[in-house]
Amino acid sequence: QLSVKTNCNTKPVAGYGNGAEQARDGGKTAKEMIGRALQERIQAVDPHSCEAGEEDAFFVADMGEVYRQHMRWKKHLSRVTPHYAVKCNPDPVVLRLLAALGAGFDCASKAEIEQVLKMGVDPSRIIYAQPCKTKSYLRYTAKQNVKQMTFDNTDELYKVKEIAPDAELYLRILTDDSASLCRLSQKFGASMDNVHELLTLAKSLDLNVAGVAFHVGSGASDPTAFLQAVSDARIVFDQAAVLGYTLHTLDVGGGFVSETFEEMAAVLSGALDKYFAPQIRIIAEPGRYYTSSAFTLACNVIARRTVEDRETGTKSYMLYLNDGVYGNFSSIMFDHQHPIPQVLSSAHRSDGFNYLPSNASTECLTDSGYTSAEESISSSSTNSLDSTSPHGNSTSSNPRSIEYSIWGPTCDGIDCIAEKWASPETVDVGDWLYFEDMGAYTKCSATRFNGFTDKHECVYVCSEGGASALLGF
Numbered sequence: 095q096l097s098v099k100t101n102c103n104t105k106p107v108a109g110y111g112n113g114a115e116q117a118r119d120g121g122k123t124a125k126e127m128i129g130r131a132l133q134e135r136i137q138a139v140d141p142h143s144c145e146a147g148e149e150d151a152f153f154v155a156d157m158g159e160v161y162r163q164h165m166r167w168k169k170h171l172s173r174v175t176p177h178y179a180v181k182c183n184p185d186p187v188v189l190r191l192l193a194a195l196g197a198g199f200d201c202a203s204k205a206e207i208e209q210v211l212k213m214g215v216d217p218s219r220i221i222y223a224q225p226c227k228t229k230s231y232l233r234y235t236a237k238q239n240v241k242q243m244t245f246d247n248t249d250e251l252y253k254v255k256e257i258a259p260d261a262e263l264y265l266r267i268l269t270d271d272s273a274s275l276c277r278l279s280q281k282f283g284a285s286m287d288n289v290h291e292l293l294t295l296a297k298s299l300d301l302n303v304a305g306v307a308f309h310v311g312s313g314a315s316d317p318t319a320f321l322q323a324v325s326d327a328r329i330v331f332d333q334a335a336v337l338g339y340t341l342h343t344l345d346v347g348g349g350f351v352s353e354t355f356e357e358m359a360a361v362l363s364g365a366l367d368k369y370f371a372p373q374i375r376i377i378a379e380p381g382r383y384y385t386s387s388a389f390t391l392a393c394n395v396i397a398r399r400t401v402e403d404r405e406t407g408t409k410s411y412m413l414y415l416n417d418g419v420y421g422n423f424s425s426i427m428f429d430h431q432h433p434i435p436q437v438l439s440s441a442h443r444s445d446g447f448n449y450l451p452s453n454a455s456t457e458c459l460t461d462s463g464y465t466s467a468e469e470s471i472s473s474s475s476t477n478s479l480d481s482t483s484p485h486g487n488s489t490s491s492n493p494r495s496i497e498y499s500i501w502g503p504t505c506d507g508i509d510c511i512a513e514k515w516a517s518p519e520t521v522d523v524g525d526w527l528y529f530e531d532m533g534a535y536t537k538c539s540a541t542r543f544n545g546f547t548d549k550h551e552c553v554y555v556c557s558e559g560g561a562s563a564l565l566g567f
């Protein structure tokens with residue numbers, strides 16, 4: 095019997111059949127499981143008597159989705175060993191699953207390295223992928239025998255020489271990241287003009303340069319960035335050989351997104367095969383690819399303000415949720431995301447709880463105007479929680495009948511989740527909204543601003559038998 099676990103050491107909240115059954119049913123079963131977990135969790139809250147914080151926002155995380163992403167990776171990038179970028183979402187169950195699946199880990203701080211080592215992962219499976227390291231962290235790293243690390247400047251080489259002279263160094267080179275969501279190259283990466291100087295200094299310091307690393311930017315959209323970076327890496331391998339180094343590893347970084355993964359993987363694989371012989375070890379540092387679609391966030395509507403336009407006589411509403419940009423919606427500020435609200439439960443519905451049917455639209459204003467949840471979701475690998483729910487629905491047929499703006503709980507005016515959201519449904523205080531694709535760069539950058547929690551409960555479900563077996567769910 096498969097059960098749902100929470101991260102609060104509470105008892106499992108439900109049993110959902112066996113793993114094999116779930117694998118057979120695929121995505122549909124996954125959506126049903128997520129829906130049931132959401133429903134059970136919100137039904138456990140009595141809005142009239144609950145303790146402070148019991149109605150806090152919470153996640154439902156499907157470890158089956160992480161597992162499926164890993165299988166997809168192995169199918170399309172069989173040559174590349176993923177080192178999951180812990181920064182993206184250091185969820186302990188995600189890390190445990192990926193460790194069990196044989197992935198490595200990209201860590202950028204002492205805390206991340208410590209978290210991974212505590213799971214029993216061998217230090218050789220960790221890369222300290224931070225070209226500008228804190229000295230005390232480097233001392234810790236050396237003591238723990240974590241040897242693989244990146245560098246991109248001369249000062250760092252002197253630091254490594256002093257503290258971790260046995261390190262296995264990867265020279266991080268600059269990439270063209272102009273087509274990515276979060277650009278990294280203005281901060282990190284040696285230009286090709288500096289490579290010779292860096293390798294020469296490393297040689298004179300008797301340091302062990304073992305490979306090359308790059309990152310094409312987080313949320314990359316142009317596969318040719320991979321092509322150029324791999325061909326630049328080849329040049330570095332050749333330059334290093336002239337200086338007497340035999341490089342053995344290429345680290346192709348992160349930047350993969352689910353929607354374009356196959357296309358990126360095809361371009362990358364082609365470039366790797368063209369420029370690097372099979373004996374060269376290839377690793378990567380994917381983050382959002384693994385976790386983005388696995389996490390759904392549910393938020394409670396804590397307040398509502400009616401806004402009347404006296405000229406037109408129309409009414410719209412400001413909704414205040416118990417999570418915002420200082421919390422899990424930090425992805426709006428830091429990761430340029432536009433999370434799409436959907437109604438999870440509404441007292442105005444006949445049954446109180448439901449998902450929107452897949453043909454209902456709910457729209458959200460982004461930089462470029464309204465975005466429909468349906469459009470944005472149908473273009474991704476994840477389908478909106480759909481009408482396969484056992485419960486009926488009572489949504490109106492007019493998709494723009496009610497206009498809302500959605501705000502977080504803090505006193506800051508910048509704490510806005512959506513400036514405009516058109517929903518066919520009436521949403522009021524005590525109702526719940528949900529947001530899919532909330533697993534990347536969300537809770538890891540949440541703060542405690544205004545005293546709101548940064549520790550949101552996570553209910554784990556598992557829609558793949560293989561993952562259930564590894565996790566003991």
Ligand code: PLP
Nearest residue numbers: 179312313348349379380381382
């Ligand atoms: N590796 C490094 C060095 C990074 O800085 C990042 C993200 O900032 C990642 C990997 C993960 O990138 P992504 O989540 O786009 O795969």
